[in-house]
Amino acid sequence: MAKQGTSILTALRGKKLVFQGKFDYGQEDLLHGMAQAQGGTIADEPDASTDYLVLADLAGGKTIQKKVASLNTKPEALAAELRTWLTLTSRIG
Numbered sequence: 001m002a003k004q005g006t007s008i009l010t011a012l013r014g015k016k017l018v019f020q021g022k023f024d025y026g027q028e029d030l031l032h033g034m035a036q037a038q039g040g041t042i043a044d045e046p047d048a049s050t051d052y053l054v055l056a057d058l059a060g061g062k063t064i065q066k067k068v069a070s071l072n073t074k075p076e077a078l079a080a081e082l083r084t085w086l087t088l089t090s091r092i093g
Helices: 027-037 062-071 075-090
Strands: 016-020 041-043 052-055
Touching: 016 027, 027 041, 052 062
Parallel strands: 016 041, 016 052
Antiparallel strands: none
């Protein structure tokens, strides 16, 4: 989980993110840029080392969610980290 006082510029340092689904025009590029600016690494496919799965549409990503759930051994900890990242990211605007 992100430590209190984590800088928004390093919130994703060392984290691996996978983006799946059909995002609106330009949205995926924007999210990639935000993640990389915060030190995250973008991957094409999820594996055991994936930290975050970002879906364009929760309803359309059932198969990939099942795959990731089978790889994920700490869903509660990752969910808490994701909430922290989303909170920090929402401060950008």
